[in-house]
Amino acid sequence: MKDPVSLCTGVTYDRCSIEKWLDDGNERCPATMERLQNQDLVPNHTLRRLIQEWCVAKGFDRIPTPTSPADPSKIRCIMEDINDDNKALDALRKLKSLAKVSERNRKNMQAVGVLPVLAELCLNQQSIETLRQVAGVLVCFSLDDATKQRLRGPQVMKSMELLLGHGEHMETRLNAAILVESLTRDRASAREIGLRGPIIESLISLVERESDDGVEDYENYASEARIASLNALYNLCAVSRNRVKIAEAADAVPALADLLSSGVDKKVREKCLGILDALSTTAEGRVAIDDHTLALRAIVKSLLVVSNNANEYAVGIIWRICLKSGEGDVLNEALVVGAFKKLLVLVQIDSSSPATKVKANQLLKLFSALRQSQSS
Structure with missing residues (x-):
């Protein structure tokens, strides 16, 4: 036990x-199965001290003394200060600190209505500093559908634009990216x-950024911001018109291709391929991929x-680029960079889906025909 507490049953x-x-x-005590008259949890300080002393005696790290969950009345008092312009920033910082401490604090905060108040601030707030603090609190929570609904309007989108473009603070951009990622899960x-x-x-x-350019706390937050941004872009691709917009953005495919070529985590590379796969379903995406020197x-x-x-993603991209471009140069480039050998291996792997194997076999036939024509 790290934080022993007693029920009303003792x-x-x-x-x-x-x-x-x-x-x-x-609603019953797990040990005695008595129905609980209340759900109050009383800290067992005596047992906690014994556990701490035992840890020290046996050479283990001493467990820290836990912080008691925030009282709902205390949270309400802090929330009242949000409406006071002179106290709002300090109140938001206090809410952020409480939210970061424990899941119980976050549940208590949700129970007294913190999320609707924060969402309302996003709708009506003009101060960039206040918006920064609001975002810092919101990212501590798993947003429910009601909160997402409140955050869907154009005014909140404008706030997200401001925060994402707040280049002086990488933590602010990270928080905004996390919020956008959460919102984009809803179609x-x-x-x-x-x-x-x-x-x-x-x-x-945020995906393509490589140098800190003097941005505050860049190293601490850049990697997380990149992952949140990739997830958000991936979610946005669920809407077909968004794929076109992303594909037409000048830096999208270069940023994804460069990240894919780097030594980043495999999950990050998989997400890059997932986005490129979605983009390749549009004519604009295929052109952008074909035009980039290193993408294929x-x-x-x-x-x-x-x-x-x-x-699955990679085969889908290559299949669309090669079959729908109608150009021999694309096929030849794929052949030169080793697609033929890799596809030969892939079609023999049991884990490959039937649809992917069909695409791979179609590509192999095209590559075989091209190789024969080049050798004759």
Whole structure:
């Protein structure tokens, strides 16, 4: 146990375990099965001290003394200060600190209505500093559908544009990217965000950024911001018109191809391929991929070395580029960079889906015909 607490039945449990039990709707004590008269959790300080002393005696790290969950009345008092311009920033910082401490704090905050208040601030706030703090609190939560609905309007989208373009603070851009990622999981929100060109451009800039340019806290947040931006772009691709917008953005395909060619995490490369796969379903996307010098090479190189999903994406991209371009140069380039050998291996792998094998075999036939014509 790290945080022993007692129920009204007198039985002690670790706080995280009993909270999960109660949150699942159970109304009885797990040990005695008595119906609980209340769900108050009383810290067992004596047992906690014994555990801490035992850890020290046995050479283990001493468990820290846990912080008690924030009282709902305390949260309400902080929320009242949000409406005071002189106290709002300090109140938001306090809410952020509470939200970061524990899941119980976040649940207590949601129970007293913090999320609707924060969403309202996004709708009506003009101060960039206040918006920064609001975003810092919101990213601590898994947003529910009601909150996402409130955050869907054009005024909130404008706020997201401001935060994503706030180049002096990478943490602010990260928080905005996380919020956009969360909102884009909803198709209606993805459509709304797709109408905002600056948001898409800012997400792409977070994917492609390579130097800090003096940005505050760049190293701490750049990697997380890149992942959140990739996820947001991937979600946006669920809407067909968004794919065209992303494909037409000048830096989108170069940024994805460059990231795919780098030594980043396999999950990141898989996400890059997922976006490129979606873009390749549009004529604009195929042109952008074909026009980039290293894109096709990077896609072929990723075959068989990233993941099964990545293989599916890569084959789909190559298949569309080669079959729909109608140009021998594209086929020849794919052949030169090693697509033929990799596809031969791929069609023999059990984990490849039937649809992917069909596409791979069609490509192999095209490559075989091209090789024969070149040798004759």
